[in-house]
Structures are given as structure tokens and as C-alpha cells.
Amino acid sequence: MTSGSAAPEHTALRAVTRPLDAPLGMPELLARADPTDPLVWIRGDRGAVGVGETLRLRFSGPGRFSRAAQAWRELSSAAEIDDPVRLPGSGLVAFGAFAFDDESEAASVLVVPRLLIARHRGTAWITEISRDGNPVPPSTAPSARRAGAAPAARLPVAAPDEAYLASVGKARGRIELGEAEKIVVARRVAGTVAADGDLRVPLGRLAERYDGCWTYAVDGILGASPETLVRRADGAISARVLAGTRARRLDDPAADARVRDELLTSSKEQHEHAFAVQSVVTALSPHVDGLRTSEEPFALGLPNVWHLATDLGALPGRESSLELAAALHPTAAVAGTPTSVAVSAIAELESFDRGRYAGPVGWIDADGDGEWVIALRCAELGPPAGGIRTITAYAGGGIVEGSDPAREFAETVSKFAPIVEAFAAAD
Numbered sequence: 001m002t003s004g005s006a007a008p009e010h011t012a013l014r015a016v017t018r019p020l021d022a023p024l025g026m027p028e029l030l031a032r033a034d035p036t037d038p039l040v041w042i043r044g045d046r047g048a049v050g051v052g053e054t055l056r057l058r059f060s061g062p063g064r065f066s067r068a069a070q071a072w073r074e075l076s077s078a079a080e081i082d083d084p085v086r087l088p089g090s091g092l093v094a095f096g097a098f099a100f101d102d103e104s105e106a107a108s109v110l111v112v113p114r115l116l117i118a119r120h121r122g123t124a125w126i127t128e129i130s131r132d133g134n135p136v137p138p139s140t141a142p143s144a145r146r147a148g149a150a151p152a153a154r155l156p157v158a159a160p161d162e163a164y165l166a167s168v169g170k171a172r173g174r175i176e177l178g179e180a181e182k183i184v185v186a187r188r189v190a191g192t193v194a195a196d197g198d199l200r201v202p203l204g205r206l207a208e209r210y211d212g213c214w215t216y217a218v219d220g221i222l223g224a225s226p227e228t229l230v231r232r233a234d235g236a237i238s239a240r241v242l243a244g245t246r247a248r249r250l251d252d253p254a255a256d257a258r259v260r261d262e263l264l265t266s267s268k269e270q271h272e273h274a275f276a277v278q279s280v281v282t283a284l285s286p287h288v289d290g291l292r293t294s295e296e297p298f299a300l301g302l303p304n305v306w307h308l309a310t311d312l313g314a315l316p317g318r319e320s321s322l323e324l325a326a327a328l329h330p331t332a333a334v335a336g337t338p339t340s341v342a343v344s345a346i347a348e349l350e351s352f353d354r355g356r357y358a359g360p361v362g363w364i365d366a367d368g369d370g371e372w373v374i375a376l377r378c379a380e381l382g383p384p385a386g387g388i389r390t391i392t393a394y395a396g397g398g399i400v401e402g403s404d405p406a407r408e409f410a411e412t413v414s415k416f417a418p419i420v421e422a423f424a425a426a427d
């Protein structure tokens with residue numbers, strides 16, 4: 001099915017941004033978010049929380065990105081923007097989450113909040129976005145919402161998963177036959193949480209523990225991603241490619257350093273990483289100028305895993321951050337190589353719809369600047385029904401020649417850790 005809501009005709013958005021005096025730390029920012037339907041984007045001393053909704057556009061099918069990008073261009077050019085703050089994320093902003101697969105049942109969305117409370121390092125501001133009328137812009141942030149109970153979920157991520165192991169075996173078989181060089185195989189684990197559980201609790205845990213990652217919540221998908229698909233801001237483009245993973249040994253610093261060195265020197269991991277970097281370079285170079293990459297992969301240490309990482313930088317052309325995200329998606333880090341073979345293999349080998357897992361999640365402003373990460377280390381919350389809602393967590397990894405299914409399974413368990421910890425019962 002292919003569909004999309006174009007920007008409603010004659011929709012003129014009005015965005016008014018005003019600085020806030022009060023410095024907003026991460027907890028104060030998060031406290032303003034909706035407890036059961038949060039709209040959140042936080043990393044370290046930068047972040048934004050959306051409250052309420054002025055506009056929501058839905059898209060699906062292979063044209064979801066181009067229709068969303070076009071709708072946003074139309075809305076932005078018709079908008080009236082009063083923004084004396086002029087920092088990344090001030091003025092008119094939409095948040096988005098896009099399905100991984102062209103055939104996904106999951107909606108891809110752009111959401112324009114009614115209020116946006118944000119900070120960039122030492123500066124905080126509030127933006128009010130309206131469709132009709134000219135409301136007086138608030139100059140104080142709405143007060144914090146009362147904290148509710150933490151939503152605890154039991155996610156049996158270490159329980160045997162025969163279907164996943166079989167898929168990894170089949171992916172390896174196809175690679176050995178020369179059909180593909182790399183296929184990213186994922187699995188999912190489901191549980192339930194109380195429908196009135198306060199999702200700001202897991203988001204706060206993610207933002208605190210994974211402070212080098214983007215903690216996000218958009219339209220029911222939430223997580224903490226280490227992988228920047230593309231950032232367009234301050235006249236520059238940047239991206240971070242990750243591929244190649246080892247579980248950390250935080251209990252034993254010497255063992256942890258050995259694990260890191262082994263990752264850095266493993267030819268299998270370097271090979272897998274090179275595919276992912278090449279796919280990003282190939283997809284990005286027609287759209288930007290002066291693309292350069294960090295010399296050789298470095299080890300990025302997160303609380304749960306080491307990743308091989310490469311940073312990219314370039315100068316922007318005229319494409320918006322969403323158009324660049326569309327050009328990049330799906331990278332070899334989440335699909336494989338060659339892309340089209342890997343995407344069809346995933347559809348055949350995985351027994352579920354990835355939804356927005358491994359798709360782009362992020363935000364865009366009226367100039368097309370914005371930040372899009374790959375929705376990793378995440379869970380999708382279902383709608384409330386009978387006092388509960390489902391929670392489905394996702395994790396995967398790249399299968400290449402010689403990949404060992406049991407090790408790949410263990411790697412997914414490490415990748416589930418952020419979500420398992422975020423939804424653990426308080427002790």
C-alpha cells in the first residue's frame with residue numbers, strides 16, 4: 001500500500017520562539033514531557049521536549065520519504081517564523097520516525113508539536129507552533145507533570161530464539177553462495193507494561209546512562225541510538241557509521257581493553273565495517289561537497305558495547321536533512337551489502353515487520369537543518385488496551401562470511417541491554 005498525507009493545503013504554521021531564563025537540566029526538560037506519549041530528543045546538555053500536537057502527517061510505501069520531504073518544504077515556505085534564538089532546533093520544527101521497509105505496515109510520521117521546550121548548551125527556549133490564530137507566546141515553560149509509576153517490563157532477551165538462529169544460518173548460507181556480502185539479521189522480544197506507566201522514567205535512565213547517544217521518543221518508539229545517520233547544522237554535514245561490535249567487560253578493565261583491541265584488529269570486523277562506510281560514502285557523495293572520513297575506524301565505548309566507528313564530514317548542498325536521510329537509508333549497518341539483495345533477504349528471513357526499528361528517527365527545521373539517527377537500541381510501545389500496552393524491543397547485527405550464530409545471538413543480547421535496563425523494575 002502506498003499513501004501519504006500531503007501538507008494540508010493552505011496550512012500556514014506560525015512558530016514563535018522566546019528565550020527562557022531558567023536553565024533547564026535534562027531532568028527538568030524531561031519532566032515537561034507527556035508521561036504516556038512523550039516526544040523527546042536529548043543528548044547530554046542538548047535536548048528538546050515537545051508538548052501537544054499542532055500537526056501530524058502520515059506516510060507509507062516506497063514514496064514515504066519523498067512525500068514527507070516535499071510536504072515539509074511546502075509547510076516551511078508558507079510558515080511565519082519569529083525566532084530570535086537562532087540555534088539548532090529553534091523556530092519551526094517537526095519530529096519524524098520512518099519505517100525501515102517500503103512494505104511496512106507501520107506509519108511513518110512527521111509530528112509538529114504545539115509547544116517545544118529546548119536547550120542547547122547554556123541557552124534554553126520555548127517555541128509555540130500554531131495553525132490558526134495568533135496566540136501570545138508563553139515566556140515560561142509549562143510546569144513539570146507529576147511523576148507516575150515506572151513502567152517495568154520483563155523482556156526475556158536471553159531466552160533461546162531458534163527462529164533467529166535459523167535466519168542467521170540461512171543468511172550465512174546466502175553469503176557463502178555469493179548472493180550477498182553482508183546481511184543484517186535482527187530479532188525482537190516482546191513484553192507488556194502498565195498502560196499508565198510513566199515513560200519518562202525509562203527515558204531518563206537512557207539519557208543518563210547513554211549520555212553519548214541520542215535518547216529519543218517519537219510516536220511510540222523510544223530508545224538511545226549511538227548512530228547518527230546524518231546531521232545538517234551550522235553549514236556542515238556530519239554522520240557516524242557503526243559496524244563491528246563487542247560486549248564490554250566493565251567488571252574487568254584489562255579484559256575490557258583486550259576486547260576493544262581485538263575489535264580494532266579483527267579483519268572480519270574491519271571488513272564488515274568497511275561495507276558500512278562505503279555504503280554511506282556512495283549514498284552521500286552525490287549530495288554534498290568535500291566528503292571526508294576519519295582516517296581509520298576508532299573504538300566507540302558505550303556502557304554496553306564497543307563499536308567500530310567512522311565519522312564523516314562534508315559541506316551541504318541544497319538537500320534537506322530529511323532528503324539526505326532518505327538518500328542514506330538503509331545503510332549497510334542495518335541492511336547489508338548489496339543493499340537491494342540484503343533488503344529482500346531480510347524480508348524473507350525475518351519473520352516480522354521491523355516497523356520503525358532501524359529506520360531514521362529525528363527532527364527537521366524550516367531551513368532543512370536537522371538530525372536523524374538510526375532507530376536502534378529501541379522499543380516500540382503499542383496502544384493501551386485493557387490496562388496494559390505491549391512493548392517490543394529490537395536488536396540485530398551484521399552477518400558476514402564466517403559469522404557464528406551463537407556469537408551473533410550474544411551480541412544481540414548486549415544490544416538489548418539499554419532497553420532491558422530502562423524498563424527494569426526498580427529495586
Ligand SMILES: C=C(O[C@@H]1C=C(C(=O)O)C=C[C@H]1O)C(=O)O
Nearest residue numbers: 242243244245333395396397398
Ligand atoms: C543492527 C543494530 O546495530 C547495528 C549493527 C552493528 C553491528 O553489526 O556490529 C553495529 C551497530 C549498528 O550499526 C542494532 O543495534 O540492532
